[in-house]
Amino acid sequence: MTPTNPMRSRTGSAILRSALRRNVGAMTRGTVLMGLYQAGETAFPIALGLIVEHTMRDRSLGALGLSIAALAVIITTVSFSWRFGMRILQKANTTEAHRWRVEVASCGLQPVARDVDLKSGEVLTIATEDADQTADIIEVVPLLLSSLVAVLVAAVALGLASVQLGLLVIVGTIAILAILSVLSRRIGAGTREQQARVARAGAKVADLITGLRPLRGFGGNHAAFGSYRTVSAEAKHQAFVVARANGAYAGAALALNALLAAAVTLMAGRLAFQGQISIGQLVMAVGLAQFIIEPLKLFSQMPTYVMVARASAERMALVLAAPPVTVPGRGRPEPGGGLDVDGVRYGSLDKLRFTVSPGEFVAVAAYQPRAGADLASILAATVPPGAYEGAVRVGGRDIADLSIEALREHVLVNPYDGEIFAGTLRTNIDPAGTGRSVAEAVEASMLTDVVALHRDGLDHAVRDRGANLSGGQRQRLSLARALAADADVLVLHDPTTAVDAVTEQLIARNVAGLRRGRTTIVITSSPPLLDAADRVLVLDGGVITAEGTHRTLLGADTTYRLAVSR
Structure with missing residues (x-):
């Protein structure tokens, strides 16, 4: 062809x-x-x-x-x-x-x-x-x-x-x-x-x-x-x-x-x-x-x-003549849909299955960090569908049948090491300059103290890779950018590992409130985020071994309690 x-x-x-x-x-x-x-x-x-x-x-x-x-x-x-x-x-x-x-x-x-x-x-x-x-x-x-x-x-x-x-x-x-x-x-x-x-x-x-x-x-x-x-x-x-x-x-x-x-x-x-x-x-x-x-x-x-x-x-x-490993489809997912992972085998994942209903806030507690990273890569479509077994469906459509543009508009996966670019706080949060949800995203990510700290506010200059920000500030800035995008399906991978416990508690509550009614998946071991989720999926050995609310799992599962306790 x-x-x-x-x-x-x-x-x-x-x-x-x-x-x-x-x-x-x-x-x-x-x-x-x-x-x-x-x-x-x-x-x-x-x-x-x-x-x-x-x-x-x-x-x-x-x-x-x-x-x-x-x-x-x-x-x-x-x-x-x-x-x-x-x-x-x-x-x-x-x-x-x-x-x-x-x-x-x-x-x-x-x-x-x-x-x-x-x-x-x-x-x-x-x-x-x-x-x-x-x-x-x-x-x-x-x-x-x-x-x-x-x-x-x-x-x-x-x-x-x-x-x-x-x-x-x-x-x-x-x-x-x-x-x-x-x-x-x-x-x-x-x-x-x-x-x-x-x-x-x-x-x-x-x-x-x-x-x-x-x-x-x-x-x-x-x-x-x-x-x-x-x-x-x-x-x-x-x-x-x-x-x-x-x-x-x-x-x-x-x-x-x-x-x-x-x-x-x-x-x-x-x-x-x-x-x-x-x-x-x-x-x-x-x-x-x-x-x-x-x-x-x-x-x-x-x-x-x-x-x-x-x-x-x-x-x-x-670069220009290199053929893609796979050719993306042309379809579009149904807006406001959920996410379905069906029998995915890739890396440390072993026929992984779970479903996230539309509007649900689900936390995935990955006991092995590699499994969490592999899951994030699959959901981000950085791994072509032909490289793994099983299927991932978004809004009822297999991601192999979706165009990359449509998938990116519908699903946003924010990695734990999200890049910070030279520019300002505002351009990092809102690269497209649409101005939608910036204030809400800043507040939800607890970036308000960074904005208030500088006379220029959101127009404060940020160096390449966020060199003039602390690790926690960079992580909160990356989270604010993900929240401001207001994607139908948002996947956050370890979004609070570099922030203190008090700030983490506030972020968990704010994210749950801001994303209410929007499909959200958080791959994390953070107790506040696990507690804020509607449901927690335990990912161990590449499969889901348990699910329930955070507090139910704490009382019923000793392994879970030891894994997430700090």
Whole structure:
């Protein structure tokens, strides 16, 4: 069957072609203006030669004024064509880079797992640096064509003065490009390897930041830092290799370009000495020989930029072309429905069965933390349906038949380690900016003291990962965000492990009150939350072994009493 997602068939070459097709209009306008710029630059030494030639025959103020006017027109043309040409190309470049960043980020954030061996840090590098470098192709092609215009204009102008000079420029340019094309292949291979190693180093940093606190807890931070040092050193070494190759390439290009310019100048001098060209043509030839170095330099640098863009596009294809492990359905659950877990076997779960009625507040007391984490992963749909036995139904529909968007609108699973983002308290609670239920969520999560503590209130700045908040404050902020979403089915996984007992008691009462009439599941061992629930399910050995109210279980089940008592 033909894949429904066009991204899956993309390769690095296809990505570059797509970028070029989307920007053909901007590139055409940019090419015309940059070609006009290069033609104007080339016309300057040609005009000087003609002025010298004309002035030697007609030494009058009128001729001088006409010459100055001609140079003014050329300079104005050069200035405005460069200004507006680069504006068009850079705008298109920036817009295209934004498109690719969004597409890569969209694929990286898909809740359906993807069969691709890339960590989050590598995806981040691809979504930033590689997206930008791929979009550079929008500028590279017009600049390449405009440089070709300059070389051709110079070759034609010199050919009109002397066929030998024109042929020298054409043959010399072809020879230079042939030599540099060999060197550029080595740069392309080295660049791909460098980008891969830098991305791996970025992934290692992301892993370290995420697990820094646990690492410090058992003294593993030094070993982890040593591992990062090794990965970073490999990236540094590869960067040196690429830098040496780039240096050799740039040096060779400069030397070859200078050699061609010198050859043109010497041949023009010899032809003038022999009387085959005039003094004005000699001035033109010397001026063009000096000018042609710049477009030749730009022309010779283009293969390197193309190689870098190609390498980045191929890395983007790793994300964009990765097929999903499973294809989500298109259905939608019935609003206000309950949740049914039917014979789920996954990880530590062993044919788990239970039902939560619509509007019910149920607590799951997981004796083994791994079982609670596995259950949360299943309900969050981070585990594709094909990876476990059994079924999970929401609102009467199997989640395998639901679209991811519909499932996310209906069910919200708030993990125990919910991320806190750089921004403000308000943007963390209400990322969409809808403003619904924010005040109620702040009060229910007992975040009111944090808001009152700061002069800016909900607009108080929050650093990346909540670095300027305590553990309990981060946890309450994450809980407030989950409550403010007001999902039909809310699943909370250990939402109060970092708060004190008094605050935990208040949170349990507030959550039960705020969620009254809404389906709520709390995976927890917290006595206040267990007591606030309508019903407690005991999860032991991967199955439900007991159920009832918290107080009933305390009196009837010694194991339960020992497991939840603090």
